[in-house]
Amino acid sequence: xxxxxxxxxxxxxxxxxxxxxxxxxxxxxxxxxxxxxxxxxxxxxxxxxxxxxxxxxxxxxxxxxxxxxxxxxxxxxxxxxxxxxxxxxxxxxxxxxxxxxxxxxxxxxxxxxxxxxxxxxxxxxxxxxxxxxxxxxxxxxxxxxxxxxxxxxxxxxxxxxxx
Numbered sequence: 317x318x319x320x321x322x323x324x325x326x327x328x329x330x331x332x333x334x335x336x337x338x339x340x341x342x343x344x345x346x347x348x349x350x351x352x353x354x355x356x357x358x359x360x361x362x363x364x365x366x367x368x369x370x371x372x373x374x375x376x377x378x379x380x381x382x383x384x385x386x387x388x389x390x391x392x393x394x395x396x397x398x399x400x401x402x403x404x405x406x407x408x409x410x411x412x413x414x415x416x417x418x419x420x421x422x423x424x425x426x427x428x429x430x431x432x433x434x435x436x437x438x439x440x441x442x443x444x445x446x447x448x449x450x451x452x453x454x455x456x457x458x459x460x461x462x463x464x465x466x467x468x469x470x471x472x473x474x475x476x477x478x479x
Contacts, residue, residue: 354384381425428470450464
């Protein structure tokens with residue numbers, strides 16, 4: 317039992333040291349830019365549209381609008397819209413969020429550009445997902461913290477067939 321605990325402790329310390337080395341301290345006098353990235357994907361369930369992914373039974377929805385909304389205080393918020401690419405993927409990258417806290421931000425996708433696949437089934441009727449931290453990495457201009465909002469899933473209305 318003591319040996320297992322010791323191995324766990326050594327491994328944990330090793331992981332902490334590795335993660336601490338991932339983002340180096342800035343050189344003296346340097347001004348690092350703080351960037352937040354948020355990614356996600358929008359799908360159409362059950363329709364075999366271009367890009368259909370058989371193992372998940374869904375197709376990506378290109379051209380859907382995702383909105384990153386962050387509260388800056390009790391009365392103000394910043395909203396940043398973006399369209400999904402041909403694979404249904406979106407990536408927000410912004411340095412507008414000077415006092416970023418992921419719990420103050422959500423991503424919304426409330427409608428689909430596909431007329432025959434426009435009923436939001438996940439994450440629910442409000443169409444918002446909380447952010448989950450993925451990783452941090454250095455760029456030429458500073459540090460980027462990448463979060464994911466997960467996936468958004470639409471389907472056809474009941475009785476309506478896929479295009």
